[in-house]
Amino acid sequence: MNAALDYARAHGEQFVDQLNDLLRIPSISTDSQYDGDVRQAAEWLRSDLERIGMPRAELMETPGHPIVYAERIEDPALPTVLIYGHYDVQPPDPLELWESPPFEPVIRDGVLYARGTADDKGQLFMHVKAIEAYLATEGALPVNLKIMLEGEEESGSTSLVPFIEQHQDLLAADTVLISDTALFAPGVPSLVYGLRGMAYVEVTLTGPNRDLHSGVYGGAVENPINALCRLIAGAHDEQHRITIPGFYDHVRDLTEEEREGYRKLPFDEADWKEEIGVEHTKTEAGYTMLEGTSARPTLDVNGIWGGYTGEGAKTVLPAKAHAKISCRLVPDQTPDEITEKLRRYFEANTPETMTLTFKNLHGGHGALIDTSAPAMQAAAKAMQGVFGREPLFTREGGSIPVVADFKRILGLDSVMMGFSLDSDAIHSPNEHFALERFHQGIEASIRFMDAYAQQTNGTAA
Amino acid sequence: MNAALDYARAHGEQFVDQLNDLLRIPSISTDSQYDGDVRQAAEWLRSDLERIGMPRAELMETPGHPIVYAERIEDPALPTVLIYGHYDVQPPDPLELWESPPFEPVIRDGVLYARGTADDKGQLFMHVKAIEAYLATEGALPVNLKIMLEGEEESGSTSLVPFIEQHQDLLAADTVLISDTALFAPGVPSLVYGLRGMAYVEVTLTGPNRDLHSGVYGGAVENPINALCRLIAGAHDEQHRITIPGFYDHVRDLTEEEREGYRKLPFDEADWKEEIGVEHTKTEAGYTMLEGTSARPTLDVNGIWGGYTGEGAKTVLPAKAHAKISCRLVPDQTPDEITEKLRRYFEANTPETMTLTFKNLHGGHGALIDTSAPAMQAAAKAMQGVFGREPLFTREGGSIPVVADFKRILGLDSVMMGFSLDSDAIHSPNEHFALERFHQGIEASIRFMDAYAQQTNGTAA
Numbered sequence: 001m002n003a004a005l006d007y008a009r010a011h012g013e014q015f016v017d018q019l020n021d022l023l024r025i026p027s028i029s030t031d032s033q034y035d036g037d038v039r040q041a042a043e044w045l046r047s048d049l050e051r052i053g054m055p056r057a058e059l060m061e062t063p064g065h066p067i068v069y070a071e072r073i074e075d076p077a078l079p080t081v082l083i084y085g086h087y088d089v090q091p092p093d094p095l096e097l098w099e100s101p102p103f104e105p106v107i108r109d110g111v112l113y114a115r116g117t118a119d120d121k122g123q124l125f126m127h128v129k130a131i132e133a134y135l136a137t138e139g140a141l142p143v144n145l146k147i148m149l150e151g152e153e154e155s156g157s158t159s160l161v162p163f164i165e166q167h168q169d170l171l172a173a174d175t176v177l178i179s180d181t182a183l184f185a186p187g188v189p190s191l192v193y194g195l196r197g198m199a200y201v202e203v204t205l206t207g208p209n210r211d212l213h214s215g216v217y218g219g220a221v222e223n224p225i226n227a228l229c230r231l232i233a234g235a236h237d238e239q240h241r242i243t244i245p246g247f248y249d250h251v252r253d254l255t256e257e258e259r260e261g262y263r264k265l266p267f268d269e270a271d272w273k274e275e276i277g278v279e280h281t282k283t284e285a286g287y288t289m290l291e292g293t294s295a296r297p298t299l300d301v302n303g304i305w306g307g308y309t310g311e312g313a314k315t316v317l318p319a320k321a322h323a324k325i326s327c328r329l330v331p332d333q334t335p336d337e338i339t340e341k342l343r344r345y346f347e348a349n350t351p352e353t354m355t356l357t358f359k360n361l362h363g364g365h366g367a368l369i370d371t372s373a374p375a376m377q378a379a380a381k382a383m384q385g386v387f388g389r390e391p392l393f394t395r396e397g398g399s400i401p402v403v404a405d406f407k408r409i410l411g412l413d414s415v416m417m418g419f420s421l422d423s424d425a426i427h428s429p430n431e432h433f434a435l436e437r438f439h440q441g442i443e444a445s446i447r448f449m450d451a452y453a454q455q456t457n458g459t460a461a
Numbered sequence: 462m463n464a465a466l467d468y469a470r471a472h473g474e475q476f477v478d479q480l481n482d483l484l485r486i487p488s489i490s491t492d493s494q495y496d497g498d499v500r501q502a503a504e505w506l507r508s509d510l511e512r513i514g515m516p517r518a519e520l521m522e523t524p525g526h527p528i529v530y531a532e533r534i535e536d537p538a539l540p541t542v543l544i545y546g547h548y549d550v551q552p553p554d555p556l557e558l559w560e561s562p563p564f565e566p567v568i569r570d571g572v573l574y575a576r577g578t579a580d581d582k583g584q585l586f587m588h589v590k591a592i593e594a595y596l597a598t599e600g601a602l603p604v605n606l607k608i609m610l611e612g613e614e615e616s617g618s619t620s621l622v623p624f625i626e627q628h629q630d631l632l633a634a635d636t637v638l639i640s641d642t643a644l645f646a647p648g649v650p651s652l653v654y655g656l657r658g659m660a661y662v663e664v665t666l667t668g669p670n671r672d673l674h675s676g677v678y679g680g681a682v683e684n685p686i687n688a689l690c691r692l693i694a695g696a697h698d699e700q701h702r703i704t705i706p707g708f709y710d711h712v713r714d715l716t717e718e719e720r721e722g723y724r725k726l727p728f729d730e731a732d733w734k735e736e737i738g739v740e741h742t743k744t745e746a747g748y749t750m751l752e753g754t755s756a757r758p759t760l761d762v763n764g765i766w767g768g769y770t771g772e773g774a775k776t777v778l779p780a781k782a783h784a785k786i787s788c789r790l791v792p793d794q795t796p797d798e799i800t801e802k803l804r805r806y807f808e809a810n811t812p813e814t815m816t817l818t819f820k821n822l823h824g825g826h827g828a829l830i831d832t833s834a835p836a837m838q839a840a841a842k843a844m845q846g847v848f849g850r851e852p853l854f855t856r857e858g859g860s861i862p863v864v865a866d867f868k869r870i871l872g873l874d875s876v877m878m879g880f881s882l883d884s885d886a887i888h889s890p891n892e893h894f895a896l897e898r899f900h901q902g903i904e905a906s907i908r909f910m911d912a913y914a915q916q917t918n919g920t921a922a
Contacts, residue, residue, distance in 0.1 A: 196676060200774040209738025215657060215859025218761045218789050219753035222743035225762035225784075233694035236687065277670025280813045282683035292680035300675045301686035302777050307764035308785060309572060313661040313823040315787060315859075316763050323686075324769060326776060328679050352741045362774040398676025 001450040003137035007394070008129065008442045015129045015442065016112065016435060020105040022087075022121050023114040029065055029155040038151050041087045041121075045128070045149060046070070052132035054147070060167075062159035064129075065151030069170070069367065072131075073144045079374075080144040081449065081457040082173035082412065084402060085124025085180065086153035090427045097429035117433035119426035123179040123419060124149055126438060130445030142453035146173055146339040147296040153402075160402065164409045174456070175375035176406045177448065179441060180417030184394050185266050189387040191379050192416035194395030195403060197329035198365030199338040200302075203346050204322045204357040211307075214317040216413035222353035224321035225306045231349050232323060235299050239285035242299050242327075244345045250332045252368070252390070253294050261393055262290050263379045276426050294395040297338075298328040324361070328397060335363025366393075369413045374455035379415045382447035386440050417444060462911040464598035469590065469903045476590045476903070477573070477896060479509070483548075483582050484575040490526055490549035490616040491580045499526045499612050502582075506589070506610060507531070513593035514615050515608070515876040521628075523620035530631070533592075534605045538837075541605040542910065543634035543873065545863060546585025546641065547614035550577040551888045558890035578894035580887035584640040584880060585610055586665030587899060603914035605876050607634055621863065625870045635917070636836035637867045638909065640902060642879030645855050650848040653858030653877040655755065656864060658790035658827030660799040661763075664689070664807050665783045665818040672768070675778040675787045683814035685782035686767045691786060692810050696760050700746035703760050703788075705806045711793045713829070715756050722854055723751050755856040758799075759789040764877050785822070789858060796824025801844030826865040829856075830874045834915035840876045843908035844918075847901050878905060 008015070027041035028034040042059050049070040057070040065088065073080075090103035092115045100106045105114035118120065127147065134141050148171065150160050164171060184190035205224040212221060237243050254262075263453035267290060273279065283292035292298075308314040327338050339360050350356040369376060371393050383391035396443040403414045419441040425431045469476070488502035489495040490724065503520050510531040511519040518531040526549065534541075553563035553576045561567045566575035588608065595602050609632065611621050625632060645651035666685040673682060698704050715723075728751060734740065744753035753759075767782035769775040788799050800821050811817040830837060832854050844852035864875045880902040886892045 115572060198676075198776070201778070207739060210824040213859060214759070214761045214763060215659075215789055215857070216789060217754060218759040218858060219739065219755070220744050220750040221737065221739060221744045222741075223761045226697065226760075226764050229690035229693040229762070229765075230697075232687060234752060236691075266526050274680065276673060276678065278668060278682060278814060280683075281681045282812070282814050283681050287679040293678060294680070296680050298675070298679040299687075300679045300684045300778055301690070301768065302675060302775060302779070303768035303770045303780065304686050304690075305766045305770040307762065309764045309783075310767040313785065313787070314763060315659070315661070317761055318764070321765065322770075324774065326675060326774070328676055351743070353743050396676070397679065398674060 001446060004130070004133040004446045005443060006135040007137045008439070008446060011133070012439055016051060017437070019122060019125050023105045023116050024103055026103045027088050027116070027151065028091050029152050038088055042066045042149070042151055043070050045087055045300070048128060049147065049151070053135040054131070055454040061165070062163055064159040067151070067159070067163055069147070069218070072141060074140055077459060078142070078144050079175070079452060079459065080146060080173040081452060082171055082176045083127050084176055084178050085127070086120045086150045087124065088151045088154050089121065090119070090154050092429070094290065094429060099430055107435065111432045112435055112438070113430060113432045115431050117431055118420035118424040119431065120153070120180045120437055123441060126179060126419070126441035127177070127445045129442045130291070131448070133442070133446055134449065142449050146171065149411040157402065161405055161409070164405060168410060171410055173347070173410070173412060175308040175452070176412050176414040177375070178414050178416050179418050181396070181400070181416045182420045182422050182424070183418065184392055186421055188266060189383040189389060189391035190394050190419070191376065191383065192389050192396050193369045193371050193376065193393045194293065194399055195299070195367040197333065197335055198326055198364045198399055199329060199335045199342065199364065200324070200326040200362040201339060201342055202322065202324050202359040202361050204320055205350065205354045206320050207354050208317070208319050208356065211319050212317040214315040215430065217317050221317060222351060223317055224354060225318060227351055227354055228306070228321040228323060231346060232301055232325070234349060235292065235345070236360065239284055239286055242297065244299070244341050247338070247342050250337065251297060252331045254291060257325040258295070259291070262288060265290060265392060294397040295330055297330050297333060299325065301325050308402070318460070321347050329366050331366050331368040333366070335365065339363060364399045364401055365408065366399070367403050367414070369408060373413060375413065375415045375452060378448055378452035378455045379417050381451040382444045385447045386444045417448065419444070463906060465594040465907045466904060467902070468598045469594040469907060472594070473900055477899070479575065480583060480586050480899070484566045484577050484588065485564055487564045488549050488577070488612065489552050490613050491552060499549055503527045503529050503610070505611055506548055509589060510608065510745070513589065514596040515592070519797065521624070523624055526619040528612070528620070528624055529610040530608070532607040533602060535601055536605070539603070539605050540636070540913060540918060540920065541607060541634040542913065543632055543637045544588050544606065545639050546588070546606040547581045548585065549580065549612045549615050551615050553581070553890070555890060560891055568896065572893045573896055573899070574891060574893045576891055576892050579881035579885040580860045581614070581641045583894040583899055584902060587640060587880070587902035588638070588906045590903045591910070594907055595910065597853070602909050607632065609658045618862065622866055622870070626865060629871060634871070634873060636913070637859065637873045637875035638836070638876050639864070640879050641874050642857070643881065643883050643885070644875045645853055645880045646737070647882055648844065649727060650844040650850060650852035651722055651855050652837065652844065652852050652858050653879070654832050654837065654854045655792070656828040656860055657755065657758070657858050658796060658865070658871055659823065659860050660790060660796045660803065661785070661787040661823040662800060662803055663785050663820040663822050665781055666815045667781050667818065668815050669778070669780050672780050673778040675776040678778050679793055682778060683812060684778055685815060686779060688812055688815055689767070689784055691783040692807060693762055693786070695810065695880045696806070701743055702745055705802050707802050708758070708799070711798065712758060715752060719756070720752070723749060726751060726853060726855065754858040754886045756791055758791050758794060760786065763784050777862065790827050792827050792829040794827070796826060800824060825860045825862055826869065827860070828864050828868060828875070834874060836874065836876045837914060839909055839913035839916045840878050842912040843905045844878070845909045847905045878909065880905070
């Protein structure tokens with residue numbers, strides 16, 4: 001492994017030059033006029049994977065953009081790592097806010113600026129270069145390796161789930177490794193072990209058969225907006241706990257060890273508040289803000305509408321009121337369970353003056369990955385090797401659908417070992433990625449392969 | 462008076478022919494391409510008023526459409542009646558739903574079909590023809606008479622209040638008489654003695670400085686929509702009473718006599734519900750539906766909006782939530798008082814995580830007219846004479862701004878003696894007015910002038 005690390009250090013500049021070639025290809029997946037560029041980026045990666053020594057490296061067609069698939073099976077007895085990444089990028093608009101053109105990478109003060117540097121070309125390329133370093137120095141990898149790079153992540157990953165479902169044997173592995181998340185804070189090694197899931201519904205209350213005059217009917221016809229507000233208000237108590245019956249039945253509470261982990265996180269509450277312009281927060285009683293945003297479930301109205309919403313005053317007593325409502329879920333809540341409990345709550349509390357329409361819009365499973373599992377321990381060891389200190393294990397409040405998909409379809413947990421920062425401006429003008437983190441990522445990937453082989457005693461699960 | 466009544470009966474067909482000439486003029490005030498027609502209708506009425514014997518009959522210019530003003534002062538010692546009406550009409554759209562063209566009046570089964578038959582050309586013309594009948598037979602009126610007909614009622618009456626304010630001396634009178642309301646039910650003589658007022662506000666709660674990702678921030682940043690729903694839900698208790706502190710302080714409760722009057726009203730609750738498609742109603746505890754819709758105050762959300770309201774699921778934690786909220790007021794509540802109490806309620810209950818923006822959009826005073834006043838007694842006597850039975854006194858749930866304006870600016874109560882029906886399709890295709898009611902209205906107007914002179918002993922107040 002040390003030879004591989006030396007090789008990576010010695011070839012650092014060359015790796016950056018190669019990455020710049022990839023960054024110059026505007027592989028914008030949401031705009032069909034760039035379809036040729038998306039395919040060119042895929043072919044560029046396939047070619048590089050072949051060149052560095054992956055015996056199988058091909059484009060696999062989908063109804064949308066191709067998936068780059070490569071593998072190197074050293075020995076069926078060795079554990080297998082499936083690396084996931086995406087080679088497509090967000091559109092660069094608004095162009096006028098870029099300090100240098102989005103597809104002409106430049107380095108300023110050790111930071112590489114271009115669309116895709118952090119999300120996700122720069123991060124997926126860390127693994128490609130780690131493989132190159134290993135193969136160039138050792139002639140073999142310490143693990144079997146499969147790499148799957150999609151070209152539709154920024155446009156909804158439409159082809160991904162069918163692809164995984166159709167290629168379960170091909171993708172069989174012992175762990176997934178993804179570098180598409182952020183470090184908790186600059187210079188702070190961290191690994192994400194928890195993600196929240198989601199249950200997203202739309203409710204409509206219908207009262208009279210048409211909008212009525214509030215003067216003529218107000219006082220006898222119950223107002224659907226007032227009624228919907230009552231139902232929404234009734235979903236929380238004064239402790240900001242959710243009152244939907246059974247909502248917390250399957251919530252796996254934080255362990256004391258996890259809470260201790262939260263306390264260790266470097267977190268500047270004042271900065272956090274200032275950035276979003278709030279003076280006071282509101283979290284479920286008994287939990288800290290960070291716990292509330294990542295380890296506790298929520299119920300938020302994402303949108304509400306009904307009646308007259310134009311200028312001035314119109315005295316309508318509306319026929320309907322609508323709300324989009326979503327719950328962030330934590331292990332072991334499931335989207336089906338919570339959607340059903342929401343449905344029962346709204347059904348039970350809809351007044352006799354109304355009819356309820358309840359639509360299940362979207363659901364997603366959360367994830368909680370055992371930090372003592374070999375792959376997580378290997379990642380921790382790799383981060384320790386790179387940063388000289390133990391990484392923090394963190395939970396994120398959002399969802400990463402592909403992590404739930406890998407778990408559901410392939411039964412695999414994902415190691416989320418990302419090197420970007422929340423401040424890297426992904427999806428925004430002037431996206432960037434510090435070269436130091438690019439090199440740290442290559443080193444972490446080399447160290448991960450080595451540590452994972454050791455953790456598993458070189459044996460597949 | 463009997464000669465006048467005979468004259469009106471003898472000239473009934475001729476009056477209808479004249480009305481048809483007026484109905485043929487498409488005086489649509491909201492659409493400037495009809496400006497010429499609006500003026501033509503005004504001139505037509507001015508000319509007819511002059512012809513029947515009003516010494517003063519002129520168009521008075523405003524920044525918008527002209528006001529037709531006519532007067533006949535018999536004797537300064539006599540009481541003066543100010544008749545109000547409007548000669549403009551609603552647009553006729555959707556045209557394809559009319560069984561006969563909107564500006565080509567036709568009679569089918571004793572019912573006159575055309576835009577403006579009931580609202581308000583047909584009703585204002587009843588008074589013009591009553592005056593004609595009186596003057597043609599008696600040579601004089603039993604009261605002094607002023608008549609003011611506006612041409613902007615269907616487009617917001619923009620010029621009316623400034624006109625009344627600028628011409629207070631000209632418009633000085635003892636009572637206002639308006640025929641622009643409906644009978645309580647077919648064949649049921651009734652007079653409106655109460656109208657509700659209004660306080661209309663818009664509230665906005667602002668949380669974070671931008672829309673946030675509900676996964677990243679949900680659980681620590683309070684959601685403005687959830688918070689607004691809590692404030693709205695908290696404005697009613699389970700008895701459907703309004704909980705805004707002090708809200709009922711100045712409510713004049715119904716007298717036992719009034720409640721007895723309500724019980725006498727012919728009201729088919731099943732029909733009423735079926736027409737608007739509701740199976741159950743909700744009224745403040747202790748009051749009937751009719752009391753709830755006309756004699757009790759309300760608080761209704763007229764519109765609500767915030768967050769994502771498009772197709773599908775978007776996981777936004779919105780920065781803002783908005784609602785338009787109005788209260789229908791009863792005597793002796795005032796718009797200023799209730800607006801201030803609403804403001805205090807929202808200020809006191811806005812959580813520390815939010816800022817409140819509170820806008821007063823619109824207010825209007827209610828009206829409760831003393832049924833024992835000479836003008837109301839004269840109207841009751843007139844209705845009794847026409848229908849052969851005592852009229853019912855009723856309260857309406859809506860507001861008629863001009864009634865509040867006459868009270869505020871001129872200090873005058875209005876007699877609302879209308880002959881349309883809720884089923885006359887005003888503002889809709891196939892607007893109509895039964896000729897029987899047109900003739901009853903002429904007779905009632907003649908009888909009103911006579912009775913009012915007697916009630917006041919022929920003396921101005």
